Amino acid sequence: MRRYGRELSVAASILLLALVLAFLAPGYFSGENLADLFLANMPVLLIALGMTMVILTGQIDISVGSMFAVCGIVAGALAKLGLPILAAGAGAIVAGIAMGAVNGALVAYVRMPSIVVTLATMVALRDGLRWATQGAWVSDLPPDFQWLGLSQEVYPILIACTAIAFAAAIAWGLRNLAGGRAVYATGSNASAALLAGIDTSFYTFTVFAITGALAGLAAVLNSVRFNQIPSNAGLGLEMKVIAAVVVGGTAITGGSGSIAGTVLGVILLGAIGPALTFLGVSAYWERALQGAIILAAVVAEAIRERAEKQVVSRA
Amino acid sequence: MFGLTPPDAGEIVLSGEPAQIGSPADAIAHGIGYVPEDRRQHGVVLELPIAANISLSSLDRVSRHGLIDGAEEDALAQQYVDRLRVKTPSVSAAAGTLSGGNQQKVALARWLATDPKVLILDEPTQGVDVGSKSEIHSIMMDLAASGMAIVMISSELPEVLGMSDRVMVMKSGTIAGELSRAEATQEKILNLALGHAV
Numbered sequence: 001m002r003r004y005g006r007e008l009s010v011a012a013s014i015l016l017l018a019l020v021l022a023f024l025a026p027g028y029f030s031g032e033n034l035a036d037l038f039l040a041n042m043p044v045l046l047i048a049l050g051m052t053m054v055i056l057t058g059q060i061d062i063s064v065g066s067m068f069a070v071c072g073i074v075a076g077a078l079a080k081l082g083l084p085i086l087a088a089g090a091g092a093i094v095a096g097i098a099m100g101a102v103n104g105a106l107v108a109y110v111r112m113p114s115i116v117v118t119l120a121t122m123v124a125l126r127d128g129l130r131w132a133t134q135g136a137w138v139s140d141l142p143p144d145f146q147w148l149g150l151s152q153e154v155y156p157i158l159i160a161c162t163a164i165a166f167a168a169a170i171a172w173g174l175r176n177l178a179g180g181r182a183v184y185a186t187g188s189n190a191s192a193a194l195l196a197g198i199d200t201s202f203y204t205f206t207v208f209a210i211t212g213a214l215a216g217l218a219a220v221l222n223s224v225r226f227n228q229i230p231s232n233a234g235l236g237l238e239m240k241v242i243a244a245v246v247v248g249g250t251a252i253t254g255g256s257g258s259i260a261g262t263v264l265g266v267i268l269l270g271a272i273g274p275a276l277t278f279l280g281v282s283a284y285w286e287r288a289l290q291g292a293i294i295l296a297a298v299v300a301e302a303i304r305e306r307a308e309k310q311v312v313s314r315a
Numbered sequence: 316m317f318g319l320t321p322p323d324a325g326e327i328v329l330s331g332e333p334a335q336i337g338s339p340a341d342a343i344a345h346g347i348g349y350v351p352e353d354r355r356q357h358g359v360v361l362e363l364p365i366a367a368n369i370s371l372s373s374l375d376r377v378s379r380h381g382l383i384d385g386a387e388e389d390a391l392a393q394q395y396v397d398r399l400r401v402k403t404p405s406v407s408a409a410a411g412t413l414s415g416g417n418q419q420k421v422a423l424a425r426w427l428a429t430d431p432k433v434l435i436l437d438e439p440t441q442g443v444d445v446g447s448k449s450e451i452h453s454i455m456m457d458l459a460a461s462g463m464a465i466v467m468i469s470s471e472l473p474e475v476l477g478m479s480d481r482v483m484v485m486k487s488g489t490i491a492g493e494l495s496r497a498e499a500t501q502e503k504i505l506n507l508a509l510g511h512a513v
Binding site for chain 1: 338339340342343349351356357358359360361362363367371372374375378381382383385425
């Protein structure tokens with residue numbers, strides 16, 4: 001298993017960005033801006049934790065943006081039916097698990113390629129939602145829905161703790177649980193893992209279901225920030241999530257990567273957009289710059305892989 | 316036999332008991348191990364450390380309630396690395412850094428760690444250097460002497476003749492004949508394999 005090369009280079013990039021900002025735009029580090037930044041990227045982070053596991057098993061899930069939108073609407077609709085916010089939130093997470101389980105079952109047991117399955121569910125869920133809501137947003141939410149019924153000051157602390165707890169738990173589990181080992185083995189060499197007695201289908205199914213659950217949780221935590229829930233939320237979210245995971249050093253071919261890398265990837269890609277605005281660069285450059293970072297990450301990965309192959313073949 | 320493809324016919328009898336085997340996990344539970352032919356494709360997981368490769372089929376032995384005990388895992392791996400004389404500086408090195416013969420030993424170690432009653436070895440010395448090859452042969456002899464049933468699949472005649480107590484010759488997926496150690500000669504095996512009368 002490779003050491004922390006990628007994590008260090010992403011961390012160094014973040015540090016460099018922070019230094020530049022500290023000199024040129026110290027306003028970037030105001031508490032308000034950082035809190036905004038965190039809240040805006042929290043859904044990306046939570047879903048990226050699940051996506052890391054999906055990519056580690058050698059699969060991909062591009063339906064996360066659509067699942068995010070559906071779960072947000074489900075949470076809002078249940079809250080309007082009079083359910084307490086915790087029950088509405090739990091309902092949205094169950095909806096996420098169900099959608100993730102459908103993806104997982106089709107990939108793991110029907111053995112269809114994950115890119116095809118999740119492309120289909122992405123479109124089906126997105127257009128199904130459009131049809132169901134007729135494009136209308138959910139508004140007139142009950143007052144306790146806002147900020148989960150907490151104050152606007154307590155809420156960010158709560159979700160910061162939630163995000164850190166989930167990241168730490170998944171990182172720890174991947175490293176220390178037999179199931180985490182199975183996830184790496186499945187993505188690194190599925191047939192060897194199967195022959196070694198690992199139920200590769202079960203783990204593939206499970207990581208998709210977990211990703212659905214995290215999309216649900218992210219949708220609930222995000223929707224309580226606003227007084228309306230859009231029916232077109234999460235457009236393009238899957239790209240942000242996948243980009244963060246790849247920039248964080250998880251091999252798109254599976255079997256290698258870490259949660260720490262993903263967290264750093266989310267921070268780098270999330271921080272760089274607003275930084276441009278603060279530095280007076282047109283925001284139109286944001287996506288181009290993000291694209292360049294992703295490309296650099298993929299090229300670095302390819303070079304690393306080639307170097308490693310040479311070492312192996314010489315040995 | 317290892318539960319990868321559903322059987323066409325026949326039954327598996329282990330120590331007098333018929334066994335139902337529907338997956339590799341079932342086979343392991345019944346004490347059957349299988350070291351596959353193509354170790355790069357199906358044997359070792361190159362990106363994982365040697366220790367993780369060795370413990371992969373016996374994770375319940377080094378973990379409690381699904382929680383892996385790293386020290387115990389390393390100790391288990393070190394035990395087999397020493398016993399099979401795998402040439403590596405450390406059990407935490409990636410399996411991909413090893414030579415072919417040592418990778419094959421790691422694949423073998425994974426199965427020995429499950430403490431199998433029956434060990435199936437598919438072309439165990441193909442593409443392995445001469446030194447490792449004779450080492451693997453002597454390990455197989457030791458295991459057989461200690462009471463393990465070993466099924467070796469090999470297309471290398473000298474190996475078959477040198478190692479076997481009983482030779483089953485297969486031709487296009489069916490058993491063409493059975494020879495005892497005393498009867499088995501290169502000529503007889505080839506005759507059966509090619510379908511001539513003995």
